Amino acid sequence: MKEAVRSDPASRSRSGLDVGGRVRRRCNGRELRAMAVEFPDVAGHPNRLPFEGCLTLVDVPSDKAPSGSRGHRVVLTREAAEAAMPSLLGMAVDYKAGWDGHDARQKCGIITAAHLEGKKLLVRGYLFARDFPEFRGPEFRGPEFDRSQLHRTEALTGGLSAEAPTTMGMSYELADAHVADMRAPVWTLTRATFTGAAILLREKAAYRATSFHVRRGGARSAVHRASRVAAMPV
Amino acid sequence: MKEKTMLELTETMERLEAVAEALEQAAERIAEQQVALAAEAQQSVGRIVATVETAREAELERRLAEAEGQIASAERKIAELTAAAASPVVQGRVTLPAGMATMLAKQGVALDAGGSFPSMESSAIDGALASLSIEQRIAVKSELLRAGLMS
Numbered sequence: 001m002k003e004a005v006r007s008d009p010a011s012r013s014r015s016g017l018d019v020g021g022r023v024r025r026r027c028n029g030r031e032l033r034a035m036a037v038e039f040p041d042v043a044g045h046p047n048r049l050p051f052e053g054c055l056t057l058v059d060v061p062s063d064k065a066p067s068g069s070r071g072h073r074v075v076l077t078r079e080a081a082e083a084a085m086p087s088l089l090g091m092a093v094d095y096k097a098g099w100d101g102h103d104a105r106q107k108c109g110i111i112t113a114a115h116l117e118g119k120k121l122l123v124r125g126y127l128f129a130r131d132f133p134e135f136r137g138p139e140f141r142g143p144e145f146d147r148s149q150l151h152r153t154e155a156l157t158g159g160l161s162a163e164a165p166t167t168m169g170m171s172y173e174l175a176d177a178h179v180a181d182m183r184a185p186v187w188t189l190t191r192a193t194f195t196g197a198a199i200l201l202r203e204k205a206a207y208r209a210t211s212f213h214v215r216r217g218g219a220r221s222a223v224h225r226a227s228r229v230a231a232m233p234v
Numbered sequence: 235m236k237e238k239t240m241l242e243l244t245e246t247m248e249r250l251e252a253v254a255e256a257l258e259q260a261a262e263r264i265a266e267q268q269v270a271l272a273a274e275a276q277q278s279v280g281r282i283v284a285t286v287e288t289a290r291e292a293e294l295e296r297r298l299a300e301a302e303g304q305i306a307s308a309e310r311k312i313a314e315l316t317a318a319a320a321s322p323v324v325q326g327r328v329t330l331p332a333g334m335a336t337m338l339a340k341q342g343v344a345l346d347a348g349g350s351f352p353s354m355e356s357s358a359i360d361g362a363l364a365s366l367s368i369e370q371r372i373a374v375k376s377e378l379l380r381a382g383l384m385s
Contacts, residue, residue: 056284068282101285171284182277189282198285206284 034115035085036124049129051093051109051140053170053212054120055197056081061186066206067101072187074206080178080190081121088114088194093125093170095132095199102173102198108132111197120209123170123197127214140168140214169202169210311369315376334377341365 042048058078065071092107109127116122127135178191199212341362359378363371 062284064286066282066284067287068279074282102283173284174282175280177279177282179277179279187279192282195281198283200285204286206286 036113047130049127050215062206074187100204168212169205
């Protein structure tokens with residue numbers, strides 16, 4: 001898959017993305033932060049199905065102990081999440097038969113954008129819809145906006161509406177997670193690298209507040225505009 | 235009198251200096267221990283996946299551990315049998331080890347008066363050893379083969 005991160009000055013001024021795809025602007029005393037990799041627009045691409053979801057929460061303890069945490073619930077700090085955000089872009093999303101975990105060998109899509117909205121780490125990307133037709137099912141459909149509502153919502157939230165009525169959620173996979181105090185009942189992760197994500201039943205995720213749904217308009221532009229970033233208080 | 239007082243004061247000062255030095259050393263050791271404990275508490279975890287471990291995964295892990303244990307046990311037995319097979323076969327009537335003889339007797343394989351077994355067919359042994367586990371059957375038959383009691 002060929003990435004096309006805009007790096008020429010003209011493109012940067014148009015898209016707002018720097019070479020790394022990071023957006024940091026101040027607007028009315030609020031900082032806008034997002035990261036994205038831009039892909040060339042391919043109208044009607046049969047194997048690109050846009051998705052969005054809430055991958056995890058920051059500064060909030062997980063509802064259950066994640067796998068690998070030796071029975072401890074974990075807190076991913078905002079600072080750790082922000083620092084790790086570049087590692088998230090370009091990582092794959094996978095799924096497992098039964099929708100109850102990760103299967104790194106069943107990669108069904110790619111994450112192309114991420115940003116923090118409040119305590120939610122929201123992601124967007126594409127599923128390989130032709131290769132994995134199971135994602136065409138109704139359980140993956142998000143809120144049904146008409147076109148005008150969709151544009152208005154995207155203008156307000158960066159296109160990442162965190163509320164999804166589906167039963168599906170997401171789960172991150174971290175490597176080299178740095179724990180502040182291994183003896184603490186709840187582990188605080190102060191540093192980590194994202195190595196992937198999974199689509200699974202929300203009840204099977206360590207964080208129950210995650211979400212996942214496919215977006216309408218699979219033939220829409222694949223370019224994530226920098227104007228579509230959420231406003232986040234500093 | 236003054237000299238005695240001075241001596242006592244000097245001794246007291248020396249003792250106090252020694253105590254102060256010991257305290258300083260203790261404080262240094264405590265500080266080092268605290269640094270070590272803090273470093274120990276801060277560690278990296280190789281992999282964390284934000285999914286709840288399912289009962290199925292736990293069961294699979296348990297079964298995997300059991301299987302690995304069985305494989306290790308089987309490998310040990312194979313090594314023993316290989317070593318036993320490498321030893322020279324004694325021709326003629328051979329007395330089996332007492333443990334093996336007891337096991338066979340329990341399975342209804344009759345002993346001779348001298349505590350030895352006549353040579354027998356493999357198929358005849360299979361029926362007698364049907365209630366044993368496959369590992370035990372392999373061990374018994376290998377022992378019989380080594381002893382030249384089974385063709």
